[in-house]
Amino acid sequence: MATPEGWRLAQLSAVCERVTDGTHQTVEVSTDGTVPFLYVSCIRDGRIHWNKAATISETVFAEVSRGREPQRGVVLYTAVGSYGHAAILESNAPVAFQRHIAYLRPKLADLASGYLAAFLNSPSGRRYADRVASGNAQKSVTLSELSRFTLPLPPLPEQRKIAAILSAVDE
Numbered sequence: 001m002a003t004p005e006g007w008r009l010a011q012l013s014a015v016c017e018r019v020t021d022g023t024h025q026t027v028e029v030s031t032d033g034t035v036p037f038l039y040v041s042c043i044r045d046g047r048i049h050w051n052k053a054a055t056i057s058e059t060v061f062a063e064v065s066r067g068r069e070p071q072r073g074v075v076l077y078t079a080v081g082s083y084g085h086a087a088i089l090e091s092n093a094p095v096a097f098q099r100h101i102a103y104l105r106p107k108l109a110d111l112a113s114g115y116l117a118a119f120l121n122s123p124s125g126r127r128y129a130d131r132v133a134s135g136n137a138q139k140s141v142t143l144s145e146l147s148r149f150t151l152p153l154p155p156l157p158e159q160r161k162i163a164a165i166l167s168a169v170d171e
Helices: 058-064 114-120 123-132 143-148 158-168
Strands: 008-012 016-021 035-038 054-056 073-078 085-090 103-104 149-151
Touching: 016 143, 035 058, 054 058, 073 114, 085 114, 103 114, 103 143, 114 123, 114 149, 114 158
Parallel strands: none
Antiparallel strands: 008 149, 016 103, 035 054, 073 085, 073 103
Protein backbone atom coordinates (compact mmCIF):
# COMPACT_ATOMS: atom_id res chain seq x y z
CA MET A 1 0.00 0.00 0.00
CA ALA A 2 1.36 3.39 -0.99
CA THR A 3 1.66 6.15 1.56
CA PRO A 4 -0.58 9.12 0.66
CA GLU A 5 1.12 12.32 -0.45
CA GLY A 6 2.31 14.39 2.52
CA TRP A 7 2.35 11.38 4.84
CA ARG A 8 5.42 9.57 6.08
CA LEU A 9 6.18 6.32 7.86
CA ALA A 10 7.64 6.56 11.35
CA GLN A 11 8.63 4.12 14.04
CA LEU A 12 6.92 4.66 17.35
CA SER A 13 10.27 5.24 19.07
CA ALA A 14 10.92 8.21 16.75
CA VAL A 15 7.61 9.95 17.51
CA CYS A 16 7.33 9.20 21.23
CA GLU A 17 9.27 10.89 24.01
CA ARG A 18 8.94 7.79 26.15
CA VAL A 19 8.01 4.14 25.62
CA THR A 20 8.06 2.22 28.88
CA ASP A 21 5.78 0.06 31.00
CA GLY A 22 4.13 0.16 34.39
CA THR A 23 5.60 -0.71 37.73
CA HIS A 24 7.47 -3.95 38.23
CA GLN A 25 7.14 -3.64 41.99
CA THR A 26 4.59 -5.58 43.99
CA VAL A 27 1.87 -3.06 44.75
CA GLU A 28 -0.22 -3.10 47.88
CA VAL A 29 -3.75 -2.19 46.90
CA SER A 30 -5.96 -0.59 49.52
CA THR A 31 -9.72 -0.28 49.85
CA ASP A 32 -9.25 3.19 51.31
CA GLY A 33 -6.68 4.24 48.69
CA THR A 34 -7.36 7.32 46.60
CA VAL A 35 -5.25 6.65 43.49
CA PRO A 36 -6.53 4.27 40.77
CA PHE A 37 -4.30 1.30 39.94
CA LEU A 38 -4.98 -0.13 36.48
CA TYR A 39 -4.78 -3.71 35.31
CA VAL A 40 -4.84 -4.93 31.69
CA SER A 41 -8.58 -5.64 32.09
CA CYS A 42 -9.20 -1.92 32.72
CA ILE A 43 -8.29 -0.95 29.13
CA ARG A 44 -10.79 -2.00 26.48
CA ASP A 45 -12.69 -0.53 23.55
CA GLY A 46 -10.42 2.53 23.39
CA ARG A 47 -11.34 3.51 26.96
CA ILE A 48 -10.11 3.19 30.50
CA HIS A 49 -12.71 1.41 32.62
CA TRP A 50 -12.04 3.11 35.94
CA ASN A 51 -14.64 1.00 37.74
CA LYS A 52 -12.41 -2.07 37.25
CA ALA A 53 -9.36 -0.39 38.81
CA ALA A 54 -8.04 -1.12 42.29
CA THR A 55 -6.85 1.75 44.48
CA ILE A 56 -3.53 2.50 46.12
CA SER A 57 -2.37 5.09 48.62
CA GLU A 58 -0.66 8.32 47.56
CA THR A 59 2.53 7.05 49.23
CA VAL A 60 2.53 3.89 47.09
CA PHE A 61 1.73 5.99 44.02
CA ALA A 62 4.78 8.20 44.67
CA GLU A 63 6.96 5.07 44.84
CA VAL A 64 5.69 3.32 41.70
CA SER A 65 4.99 6.18 39.30
CA ARG A 66 8.50 7.61 38.81
CA GLY A 67 9.28 7.81 35.10
CA ARG A 68 5.69 7.14 34.15
CA GLU A 69 3.91 10.07 35.71
CA PRO A 70 0.34 10.54 34.50
CA GLN A 71 0.08 13.18 31.84
CA ARG A 72 -2.85 14.19 29.68
CA GLY A 73 -2.31 12.68 26.25
CA VAL A 74 -0.28 9.65 27.29
CA VAL A 75 -1.49 6.49 25.59
CA LEU A 76 -1.71 3.32 27.67
CA TYR A 77 -1.44 0.07 25.74
CA THR A 78 -2.03 -3.45 26.99
CA ALA A 79 1.08 -5.45 26.16
CA VAL A 80 0.70 -8.78 27.97
CA GLY A 81 -2.07 -11.37 27.98
CA SER A 82 -4.97 -9.51 26.44
CA TYR A 83 -2.61 -7.34 24.43
CA GLY A 84 -3.38 -4.75 21.77
CA HIS A 85 -5.79 -2.36 23.49
CA ALA A 86 -4.99 1.37 23.67
CA ALA A 87 -6.61 4.26 25.54
CA ILE A 88 -5.65 7.87 26.29
CA LEU A 89 -5.15 9.45 29.68
CA GLU A 90 -7.48 12.45 29.61
CA SER A 91 -6.00 14.27 32.62
CA ASN A 92 -2.93 14.66 34.80
CA ALA A 93 -4.73 13.07 37.76
CA PRO A 94 -2.71 10.46 39.66
CA VAL A 95 -2.97 6.93 38.27
CA ALA A 96 -0.60 3.96 38.35
CA PHE A 97 -0.59 0.72 36.41
CA GLN A 98 0.98 -2.70 36.30
CA ARG A 99 3.96 -3.63 34.14
CA HIS A 100 1.72 -5.36 31.59
CA ILE A 101 0.60 -1.94 30.38
CA ALA A 102 2.85 0.17 28.15
CA TYR A 103 3.15 3.93 28.64
CA LEU A 104 3.52 5.86 25.37
CA ARG A 105 4.14 9.60 25.60
CA PRO A 106 3.88 11.06 22.08
CA LYS A 107 6.02 13.94 20.89
CA LEU A 108 3.04 16.23 20.48
CA ALA A 109 4.72 18.18 17.68
CA ASP A 110 4.73 14.95 15.62
CA LEU A 111 1.98 12.68 16.88
CA ALA A 112 -1.55 13.30 18.15
CA SER A 113 -2.54 11.04 21.04
CA GLY A 114 -5.96 10.35 19.54
CA TYR A 115 -4.43 9.29 16.25
CA LEU A 116 -1.93 7.00 18.00
CA ALA A 117 -4.61 5.31 20.08
CA ALA A 118 -6.90 4.94 17.06
CA PHE A 119 -4.13 3.45 14.96
CA LEU A 120 -3.06 0.99 17.69
CA ASN A 121 -6.71 -0.10 18.02
CA SER A 122 -7.17 -0.39 14.25
CA PRO A 123 -7.08 -3.66 12.30
CA SER A 124 -3.54 -2.75 11.14
CA GLY A 125 -2.44 -2.16 14.71
CA ARG A 126 -3.98 -5.45 15.82
CA ARG A 127 -2.33 -7.36 12.96
CA TYR A 128 1.07 -5.95 13.92
CA ALA A 129 0.54 -6.91 17.58
CA ASP A 130 -0.53 -10.42 16.58
CA ARG A 131 2.52 -10.77 14.33
CA VAL A 132 5.07 -9.74 16.97
CA ALA A 133 3.46 -11.15 20.13
CA SER A 134 5.66 -13.81 21.67
CA GLY A 135 5.23 -16.43 24.35
CA ASN A 136 3.07 -19.46 24.85
CA ALA A 137 0.87 -19.31 27.93
CA GLN A 138 0.64 -15.53 27.99
CA LYS A 139 1.57 -13.73 24.78
CA SER A 140 3.34 -10.37 25.05
CA VAL A 141 4.17 -7.45 22.82
CA THR A 142 7.59 -6.44 24.11
CA LEU A 143 8.57 -2.80 24.51
CA SER A 144 11.27 -3.24 21.87
CA GLU A 145 8.73 -4.59 19.35
CA LEU A 146 6.28 -1.83 20.26
CA SER A 147 9.04 0.78 19.77
CA ARG A 148 9.68 -0.60 16.26
CA PHE A 149 6.00 -0.40 15.33
CA THR A 150 5.84 1.59 12.07
CA LEU A 151 2.78 3.72 11.50
CA PRO A 152 1.66 5.95 8.64
CA LEU A 153 1.92 9.54 9.80
CA PRO A 154 -0.14 12.24 8.14
CA PRO A 155 0.50 15.91 8.98
CA LEU A 156 -0.58 16.76 12.54
CA PRO A 157 -3.79 18.66 11.58
CA GLU A 158 -4.89 15.65 9.52
CA GLN A 159 -4.08 13.29 12.42
CA ARG A 160 -6.34 15.36 14.67
CA LYS A 161 -9.17 15.31 12.09
CA ILE A 162 -8.87 11.54 11.67
CA ALA A 163 -8.90 11.02 15.44
CA ALA A 164 -11.92 13.33 15.87
CA ILE A 165 -13.90 11.53 13.15
CA LEU A 166 -13.11 8.09 14.59
CA SER A 167 -13.98 9.27 18.09
CA ALA A 168 -17.32 10.61 16.87
CA VAL A 169 -18.05 7.30 15.13
CA ASP A 170 -17.17 5.40 18.32
CA GLU A 171 -19.55 7.57 20.33
